Amino acid sequence: MAYIVDLRSDTVTKPTESMKHAMVNSALGDDVYKEDPTVNALESKVANLLGKQAALFVPSGTMANLIAIMVHCNKRGSEAIVGNCSHIYKYEQGGAAHVAGVLLSTIQNKPDGTFDLKELESRIRGTDIHEPITSLVAIENTHNYCGGKVLPLEWIDNLSELCKKHSIPLHMDGARLLNASTYLELPPDRIVKGCDSVSLCFSKSLSAPVGSALVGSYHFIQQARRVRKMLGGGMRQAGVLAAACAVALDEVAPALALDHRRAKVMAEVIHGLFLKSFSVDVASQHTNMVLVRIAERSPLSSDQVLQRLAQVSLAETQGDCKTTNDEGVIVKAIGFNEKTIRITLHREIQDEDLWLAIMKITYVFKELDAAHPIKS
Ligand SMILES: Cc1ncc(COP(=O)(O)O)c(C=O)c1O
Structure with missing residues (x-):
């Protein structure tokens, strides 16, 4: 032996004892009817933490990213620009194309997880009818394939300005956002200030058994809720899972x-x-x-x-x-x-x-x- x-x-971590206790003892309801108090509380907590209006509890990071892409790229002929080393591009089965009919266009990631902003700007499509419609830019923080790198804050802020200038939403795959926040010693809402949507995983470094959140405006989350149901991610007494995620934020993140x-x-x-x-x-x-x-x-x-x-x-x-x-x-x-x-x-x-x-x-x-x- x-x-x-x-x-x-x-992701190999098992739930802590206090997570298990919370899972057994939390109040439950049917979350598809928005009646699970534990899920509702978690969603408010995460929205607050990230400084956004609303959040949605979903089963996985992959589903959170896919829903974000589907909501932002809801016109046929849309493209999303992502890093060539991003999890969305490399490890999510091309779900954007597979399920949503969205073209993923890649831009070369630098070793620090960023990409060149001038190149990005040159890649944003105009009104030529031969071209797809650039509808989203997505970044990853921390960047998994780049070895858990934290994106420089100034770069995110500049990117966000650029996206605003072109009226293109910015999504952050923040599966490990709280690792970035720990490294930078900055609250997560500061890091995602310029992002329109963010996904965050509780089952990665935070040790919860299952669950991610997608965060954004009320309107965005309203649409995300519909897409989640369509993808089969509407869960019923999901408070058994959300309870562990709340403990992950309170006890593991610090x-x-x-x-x-x-x-x-x-x-x-x-x-x-x-x-x-x-x-x-x-x-x-x-x-x-x-x-x-x-x-x-x-x-x-x-x-x-x-x-x-x-x-x-x-x-x-x-x-x-x-x-x-x-x-x-x-x-x-x-x-x-x-x-x-x-x-x-x-x-x-x-x-x-x-x-x-x-x-x-x-x-x-x-x-x-x-x-x-x-x-x-
Ligand atoms: C950066 C990043 N985003 C998204 C995901 C997908 O998360 P899940 O495995 O919960 O679908 C992962 C998984 O490791 C990841 O590392």
């Missing part, structure tokens, strides 16, 4: 800085190994994710490294790479591509697990670096 440290995602600190420690240790095959950009490690780059000229692939992290060798348990109970350690992470591994810290990784993971990663990276030298 091996001891597993699961660093694949902050501790996010701990995940960030642990991620920084992980990044610094890997960087400090000074290995040729593996590197981490410590300065751009902002929140709870660490991106490990495998050198381009290394023969190693992400899959190979992940497979090795998931194995325990005899030498590890005969040596010091083990728990105090003499168990070998397995670290789970995910590969973003052939040469990039993402490690994610979350509430269930306390200091003991952090150090076990660091011990194992150090052992495996040194072993692989020595066994697979960089090609000259």
Whole structure:
């Protein structure tokens, strides 16, 4: 038996004891009739937190983003401009096209999750009848594929001005908005001030079992409520879920800085190994994710490294790479591509697990670096 440290995602966390207590004890009603007091309270709480008029509780981040796209792009022939590394483009099955008939046009993301605003402006369509209608710009904060990067506030503000100038709504996929707010030490309403709609997930770094919110104006949320029903996201006694989400905001969000600190420690240790095959950009490690780059000229692939992290060798348990109970350690992470591994810290990784993971990663990276030298 091996001891597993699961660093694949902050979605693997289970509800806390106080979430379970709230789930069992909260008042319930039929939310499709807007009669679930716990859902209603959560929606008001999130709308307040983000400084918007209204919010809608939905099952997932994917549905929140899709509803936002469908409401903003409600004319046939619409296009939404999104980053080429955005979750909406890469990981939501092209739902905008699939379900809503909306063209997703991509703009190149920079490594910090932003994109060039001049290029964006040049991409906004005019009145030429050959072209689709630019109806939405969407950004992501924190940016998952860029390693949990926090978008610079000034850039968001400038983008928002640009969108206003062209009367195009701005949506933020804020699945991990509260990580951004923790990093910037700014309230979330400040960060999303210039956005017309925002999605926020309770089941990522916040540890709730299920649920996201979509936030915007009264009118936007009224339309979103209709679309949610059409997509099958109208839930009945959804207060059992919303109760956990409220606890996530009250009790888990204030501790996010701990995940960030642990991620920084992980990044610094890997960087400090000074290995040729593996590197981490410590300065751009902002929140709870660490991106490990495998050198381009290394023969190693992400899959190979992940497979090795998931194995325990005899030498590890005969040596010091083990728990105090003499168990070998397995670290789970995910590969973003052939040469990039993402490690994610979350509430269930306390200091003991952090150090076990660091011990194992150090052992495996040194072993692989020595066994697979960089090609000259
Ligand atoms: C940035 C971002 N947006 C949206 C989603 C989708 O959320 P869900 O898995 O709840 O559909 C994710 C999921 O990891 C994400 O990282």
